[in-house]
Amino acid sequence: MRPMPHRRLLIALPLLFAGPAYAAPEPAQVAALVAKVDIPYEAFTLPNGLRVLVHTDRKAPVVALSVWYHVGSKDEPAGKTGFAHLFEHLMFNGSENAPEDFFTPLQQIGGTDYNGTTWFDRTNYFETVPTGALQTALFLESDRMGHLLGGIDQTKLDNQRGVVQNEKRQGDNEPFGLTEYTVQATLFPVGHPYHHTTIGSMADLNGASLTDVKNWFRARYGPDNAVLVLAGDIDAKTAKPLVTKWFGDIPRGPAITRVEAPVPTLAAPVTKVLKDRVPYTRVERRWAVEGVNGADTTALEVAASVLGGLSSSRLDNALVRGDQSAISVSASVEAFEQVGIFTISANVKPGADPVAVGKKIDAIVADFLKNGPTADEVRRVATRSISATIGGYESVGGFGGKAVALAEGLVYSDDPQKYKKDLAELAAQTPATVMAASRKWLSRPVFNLTIEPGPRDTSPAAMALAGDDATGAAPAPAVTTASVPPKPTRTAPPVGAFPPLKFPAIERTTLANGISVYFARRPAVPVVRVSVSFDAGSSADPADTLGLQSLTMALLDEGTKTKTSVQLAEAQERLGATISSGGGIDRSNVGLYALTPNLGASLDLLADIVRNPAFDPKEVERLRGQQLAAISAQLSQPNGVASYVLPGKLYGAAYPYGRPFSGLGDAASVAKISRDAIAGFHHDWLYAGNAAIFVVGDTDMATLKPLLESSFGNWPTDRMARPRKSFAAPIPANAATKIYLVDRPGSPQSVIAGGQVLANEGKDDALIVLRQANDVLGGSFLSRLNTDLRETKGWSYGVSASIPTLENRVPYMINAPVQADRTGDSVAALIADIKTFLGPKGTTPEELERTVNGSIRELPGNFETSDAVLGAMQRIIYLGRPDNFYETLADRYRAMTAADFDKAARAAIDPNKLVFVVVGDAAKVKPQLEKLGLPLETVQLPVAK
Incomplete structure (x- = not known):
């Protein structure tokens, strides 16, 4: 139940579809893309103040529910940090008329995408349920809104306090796990609502009494401080009587006075160095900026993307592709309701000088403030972001679907169509507007933070900053008798009918060179997802060259025989397409996410990346360094260490699965991988005779096949003998635990x-x-x-x-x-x-x-979603189903x-x-x-x- 960041514009696409695109025909214009993003809704408000939005989407017999309470950690007074998040947990533990853990009935009714999250400004609960179970979900959500307190006792409080404290320990135990504490405490002064983190302090959590948490709920979780969104197989005419039935009798809560949270400015630049169990040094630059409703927020998001968000960003080109002093860079705006944080971050390449990297970042920012972005950069940012938004809205619910867009707009901006205004504002950005906003906010004093490898500071002062007391241990719970919930005043409704699954038909064809194509039509949004899949994976790595597949796949989109990595990245951004290459244990895949109007050009680029990688020696060394850094990162993470060690202990080193499941290999083997070995892996495994193409999305086979013939059909099928994976090695027998x-x-x-x-x-x-x-x-x-x-x-x-x-x-x-x-x-x-x-x-x-x-x-x-169908279709083919x-x-x-x-x-x-x-x-x-x-x-x- 980790918090979910606010979702505005510059949304990162799933890794499966990360990469570039080709610019042959003129791509779809930004204005045309914006016009395709629409979430129509109907609204009504109950007499108790509950605001309700209903969006109809009949593509599947499911309804997403999203309940947002306008309360988060910024509303916590001193001594009560972590209460909002603690209460999020308690609200899953049963209510007066539904005393079981809420996951029990949700699983019974076939709920998907269900969870809850807490952040600075809100707490939300969401689930997607079959249409026949909608009333059950409404009953559950209304019962924890209006009938919760009788279901909470000391035993539940003590248990969830322990769970939350273990969530805190789990986050703190990660590399860079203490950074957030320092950032919030430095950018926002003592007493500012955003000064402390959402997870809270061990001491405050330990001190939370049953009376405290019940009073916290009474003051903030009324229907007039909440928003309910229903999206999917539902309409307002059907929804209104059901919502009234289940929520209408809940009384309004007390009046709420919103906290004031102005955007602070540091009096002077602040420089800090932290030591942590990290695999490499990280250099950061941070500023407090405006929140989601700020006049300059969209322009700042464009600036961040130009600086370090695009694949072709200025920081990437200078520090990662250029002098290679950084392993990776990023820049982003995390926009909360009342404030935001503009962050630039660079993971320094081992052996490089962090001070020099910091100076280069400062010089790039200074140049940007002086000269601003180009029109092409602004346009690429807009196209990429709007394309991602279109794909994300295929889901009705979950962490970021259409229900979230509507709820967030209503809660933070009193406007369910805020997403539409944001996109229009994005499309209207110019170099001048982006430069003006950047000069206004990024010329202010900066927080310079460096996190470097070393022992963590565990002094009392440092632990107090992290929100930990000396021991972090909870006090022994008081001996109590569990309270008896009041007798139920209402019961869960019976579930309705559950229609069977209708999996889309799989159409098949074969290209001129014999490549099999599998296609399923999903026209819900104007995007197409493609996977070119090869029978390879990390299990194809030679035993003495572990990590070869991973390095080969990473290099595919870092330059072809006719295009540099920068040209590939820029072309992708102009099309709003993303191409990624990677692999699992059994398969190596190159994936494409494309807007339907730009599918042909996107497929051309996909084919160029798959068929004609350059494997430039300079790029080989750069990506080798990144993979070595990724191995270091894996060995700095507790779960990473476990996944590194366990496969070999289960399978033995001789079996192809007895390797780290990450596929990264080990440092010794990666260090000696030659360019010839990389080219050899591509030749031996990534060839037409070993490929299959899977496509799901908004097109049809009559349109798709000629495009695939043009891009892949003339790829020669080499009939020469190739290596094959062997799973004949014995797996060691384990005599005892x-x-x-x-x-x-x-x-x-x-x-x-x-x-x-x-x-x-x-x-x-x-x-x-x-x-x-x-x-x-x-x-x-x-x-x-x-x-x-x-x-x-x-x-x-x-x-x-x-x-x-x-x-x-x-x-x-x-x-x-x-x-x-x-x-x-x-x-x-x-x-x-x-x-x-x-x-x-x-x-x-x-x-x-x-x-x-x-x-x-x-x-x-x-x-x-089409992404889910794509994965299922591949499993059907590869597992012979x-x-x-x-x-x-x-x-x-x-x-x-x-x-x-x-x-x-x-x-x-x-x-x-x-x-x-x-x-x-x-x-x-x-x-x-x-x-x-x-x-x-x-x-x-x-x-x-």
Whole structure:
């Protein structure tokens, strides 16, 4: 339940579709793109002040609900920091008429995209549900709005306090995890509403009494301080009586006085140096600026994108592509309701001088303030941003769909169409308007922050800044008797009908050179997603050249035989297209996100990148440095360390899956990869005879095939012998459960990663039942493992177990970040919970019903977007499934029994032969693990150089 940043204009596209585009025909104009962004709605307000917006979108039988309360951490008084976020957690723990954890009924009704987040200015709850379950979702949301307090007792408070404190420890435990505390405290003076972070302080959380939190709710969570948005398979005529039925009797809350939060200016430049467990030095420049309603915010966002947001940004070209003194750079505006933060950041290349990098940043900013951006830069920013917005609005809900756009506009700006005005304002930007805003705000005193590798400062003063008391430990909870909720005054409504999933038809064709093409039409938004997929992946890396696939794929869009990396990036931005190259364990992919009007030109560029990479020696060395830095970053992160170590302990080094799942390889192998090896990987694996093309979006096969023939159909198919992956190596047998300990001194949390290799391969239908069984054991929020360690014991922010979709032998994998002083207890609890599930206490009737109902009912919501369809279509082809595979799942789920779940789990998982990797402070953790009496071995990590 991490906070969600405000979403304005300059939205980063998903990594799968990051990259450039080609500018042959004239691309669609910015004004034409803006005209395509529209979210029509109807509005009404209940007598109690609840404002309601309804948007109709009939593409799928689902409705997104988004409830926004106009209260966040900036509303917290001194001594009460973290209360808004703590209450977000408490509001999931049941209400007077729905006493169960809210995830229980949400899973039963097939909810998707459900969560809650807290940030400085608001708290929101959201879920997407089948249309037939809309009334259930309205009942749940209204009950926690109007009937919550009788469902909260001391036990729930103590439990969620522990969960929130573990969320804080988890964030603090990451590299750069303490930076936010310093930024907020420096840019915003003591007493300013944005001075403290949303997560709050350990001391304030420890001091939160039941009376405190109930009074906090009474004062701020009334319907007149909330907005409800319904988006999807619904209309206002249907919605109004339902909303009135469930929310209409909730009384208004007390009058609220909004806090004043002016934009502060530093009296003089401030320079600070922090030491942290980081893989490289980071240099930052920060200014406090206006918020979402500021007159200059859009212009500042354009400035940030020109400086460090575009692929062709000035900082990228100067520091990353140019003198290569930085691994990566970024610039952005994080716009809150009343203030914002303009940030420039550069991750310094190991060996480079951070002071010199800082001076170069300052010089680039000074030049920008003097001369401003070019018209082409401004236009590229607008096109790229509007294109991203169009794609993002394919979703009706979730973290950033249409419901979010409407709710955010109404809450912060009293205007649901604020998104439309923002886009129009973006399209109207000129070099002059951007330069004027930049001069006004970025000429003010700057906060210069450097975070460099070294031991963290754990002095009392430093920990107080981070919001930690000396120990971070919660006081022993008072011995209380759980309060008895009042008798229900209303009951949950029955659910309606749940229509079956209609998966789009998969059309097939073959190009002139034999490349197979798979297409599914999804016309909801004018975009097309393409994946050119190769049977390769990190499992194709030679054993002595790990990381070769990753480096090869990273280099594809860094220059072709006729275009430089800068030219590729600029062309992409002009088209609003994004191309990315990357790979997983089994497959290497080059993805395209394109606006439908610009599809032909975008495909031409995609083909150029796939077919004609230059592998310029200078670019090879630059990307090699970035990959080495990424390995260092992985080894500085607790979860990264666990994922680096665990695969080899599960599979053994000889098996292709016995490598770090990141695919980055290790520093020693990456350092020796030659350009010839890179070109050889491209020749051997990324060729027409090993390719398939998958397309989903707003086009048709008659239009698509000629475009693909033009760009890919004349790609020669080389019939020469190629290398092939081998999975013949034996997987080592594990005689008994064993623990591998990796020392990470000073960690307030430990990461426990574990599992074992199953006998199943990815295409095995037995995994369908096993994954359902794992939903009960570890695969959902309500699973046994998460319920025990998070909801019952409060030792973790979240525990999960999964079975990754791999094509060969699949693993069963567990992940559990836990507080350091409970590491040994947590390992013991995980083993005990697994043994109990596999032994005397298998699947209960309630667990079976919840899991089967949820899996059936969530199917339409799971395939709402073209991105989801694209992934599913690839799984259908690569795992040899029928085209209607997902449409048959509902009947298969209905036929499953508790005995089927238990049989599948007991046949697959051996609780006496698990492998665990524990990453934590060995001085604190090792004595705990030794008490378990299990084989224990300390692992030394390589040092990335």
